[in-house]
Amino acid sequence: MEKKHKILILDDDADWLSLAREMLAALPSHPEILTATTGKRALALLESEPVRLLICDLKMPRIDGLQILAIVRRRYPELRTVVLSALEDEEFRSRAYALGVDMFWIKIEMQRNSKMFIECLESLLGRDDEPGFRGIQSKSLMDIIQMECLTRSSTVLRITRGPLVAKLWLQDGELIDAEAEGVRGEAAFRRILAWKSGTFENLPAEPNRERTIVKPINALLLETAQDMDENATPATPESIEDSAHRKTVWKLALLTREGAEFVISIPPEGMGEPEAIGATNIAPLVKWTRHAAAIARRLGERLEAGPVLQVGGQNLERQVLVLERGEKLFLVGWPADAAGNLMEKTKKLVASWDS
């Protein structure tokens, strides 16, 4: 017998719940629909039922949607989450995505594009944890680019991998430009192709984009594939040394370009040595970073305040941010007068660090 997924819709508006229930009845997999009008009820249902997907409103009395999402992200990491809200504020959208939601829909948009909404939900229900780019399962970026070129598309492919964003400009099936991590042209294209997973979307074509890539796409794909193969084969001691040197130079360039003072990358204790660029005598800083992260984790759990997003500090000379990525901790130092969203800049820097 085919297994039916369960969807839980949380919204304080009972009329909206019945409307949403009706709409979700159109899902091809015919999932079981559960509803809750309060966060407390929703948490109780999640505790007792194996729910696959939570559709959550944001603006609710007592416990709002963001609080619920923070709780469920920690308690049920496998649960798919969709925010369906009337709040058209970009800040809430980014906060929701920061909490790891799979999709964010505005209620009016959802009613206007109900077919697309249903398709997105169906895709979320069916999606397994496979590598690949969201939207087309088990296809590498190379496959996606080849498909676009074969169909002679004119489009801009926007590719996102965590906080990193890259773009590929295609015109009549030819790749004309690429941009990623502050570089353009062929170098950017090679960097993008090294990404193993991410999401992509098609943006409208930009025919007036300046052309920086003249090589045919097949030649570029072949060269990049060869480079990747060569990098994967065992290397000689000299080439390891060269590669380490190149990496250090590249990291220094990245640090300078972003305007950071230093980066310390800290593996878990007993799993390698911390690595620092721009800082010396790092042992006390490493100790502080590890302890700060441990304190934040413990406090977050005790207060039930959701996942730790960042730990920061500042004095008159500089600002520091502690960020966790995978198993590693990163301590990034910025000048006291560094402008812009430091959190986003730090995320970008850290994401590029080991890529």
Place this chain on the structure above:
Amino acid sequence: MGFLKRFFRGRAAVQQLPTGTITVDRHGRIVTSTVSSAYPQNFLRDIGRDVLALFSEARAAQMPLAEVSLHFGSLHITARELRGGAIIFLFPQTALLPTPTPSRS
């Protein structure tokens, strides 16, 4: 009533998040607080103790900090050092409120 509670314990009880400001002295004792008195005092003491530890360990690491911030999914904590103690601002992150950020003096 207490008898029934023994059998029907709420399994998904949700803890409220603290909102307001506390000041702690250099020993971690709470001196003033605008956080609701219904919020468990031991949690506030934990926050004070942890924040002071972050300041003192940063000093020991030759990186004295005037301000530390801890951002969680649904709570922001910002603390400024105050003559060995600290003033700590607690901001729950709800959909109904914009993120308040104390300006640097």
